[in-house]
Amino acid sequence: MREVFVDYNHIGHACRFRTRLFRSEREGLEVGEVVMVVGDAVEPRQARVLELSDDGREAELEFVAFSEL
Amino acid sequence: MSVILRPSVELTDDDDLVIHMGAGARREVVRAAIRNYHAYEGIHGRAGAFTVSVFAAIAGVSEAEIVAALPQRQYGVGRYGDLRDRFSVWPTTITGTAIPERIMAVHFDVVLPAVGFELAPGSTVEDLDDPALAALDGLLGPSVEELLPLFLPRKAK
Numbered sequence: 001m002r003e004v005f006v007d008y009n010h011i012g013h014a015c016r017f018r019t020r021l022f023r024s025e026r027e028g029l030e031v032g033e034v035v036m037v038v039g040d041a042v043e044p045r046q047a048r049v050l051e052l053s054d055d056g057r058e059a060e061l062e063f064v065a066f067s068e069l
Numbered sequence: 070m071s072v073i074l075r076p077s078v079e080l081t082d083d084d085d086l087v088i089h090m091g092a093g094a095r096r097e098v099v100r101a102a103i104r105n106y107h108a109y110e111g112i113h114g115r116a117g118a119f120t121v122s123v124f125a126a127i128a129g130v131s132e133a134e135i136v137a138a139l140p141q142r143q144y145g146v147g148r149y150g151d152l153r154d155r156f157s158v159w160p161t162t163i164t165g166t167a168i169p170e171r172i173m174a175v176h177f178d179v180v181l182p183a184v185g186f187e188l189a190p191g192s193t194v195e196d197l198d199d200p201a202l203a204a205l206d207g208l209l210g211p212s213v214e215e216l217l218p219l220f221l222p223r224k225a226k
Contacts, residue, residue, distance in 0.1 A: 005101075006104075007101035007104060007105060007122070008140050009163075010070060010105060010108075011167065012167040013168075015167075020107070023198070039101075040091045040101070041141035041144075042141055
């Protein structure tokens with residue numbers, strides 16, 4: 001599964017958030033895809049891509065609830 | 070999300086600063102600094118900045134409240150007086166986060182020096198290839214290695 005790194009200092013406990021994407025994170029990424037969100041000192045969690053910017057450099061993600069897995 | 074510079078640094082030497090960091094903090098701190106670079110565009114006239122988030126236990130906000138407001142499982146505490154001569158510290162507010170306003174009001178950014186770093190016109194850090202990102206890691210890494218020990222020992226939440 002594709003990994004997307006986030007800085008939790010800029011997100012906090014949000015379930016839905018926007019983040020910038022680096023090359024390896026964004027190439028071929030599509031809305032609806034589930035990615036693994038990784039960050040320092042936090043368990044990796046799955047999130048769904050809700051929206052991508054036109055240039056693909058930014059995405060809106062939402063953590064997937066266990067009930068949806 | 071955007072970053073706003075508050076008018077003044079409201080810190081004294083004895084103030085405690087909380088940093089969230091895990092076992093792989095050096096690598097992750099650099100990654101976060103690179104990722105957030107463009108969010109600091111315009112601050113102090115810069116094109117961007119490489120920064121590390123800290124939260125100050127001031128203005129009635131306790132260390133416990135700061136730790137609870139963020140999901141990281143580990144953190145460290147350092148004194149402002151121990152780092153202010155080595156790093157610039159900006160009072161900054163990040164907008165559009167789930168972090169309570171009261172906690173965000175004590176957010177600061179430690180600025181990592183990046184002498185010699187320059188982006189080609191029209192390009193972004195997100196466009197850098199792996200060798201360029203590795204070079205940037207090499208540029209920022211020594212400052213992070215100098216910064217993080219100021220917040221030891223690492224504490225569990």
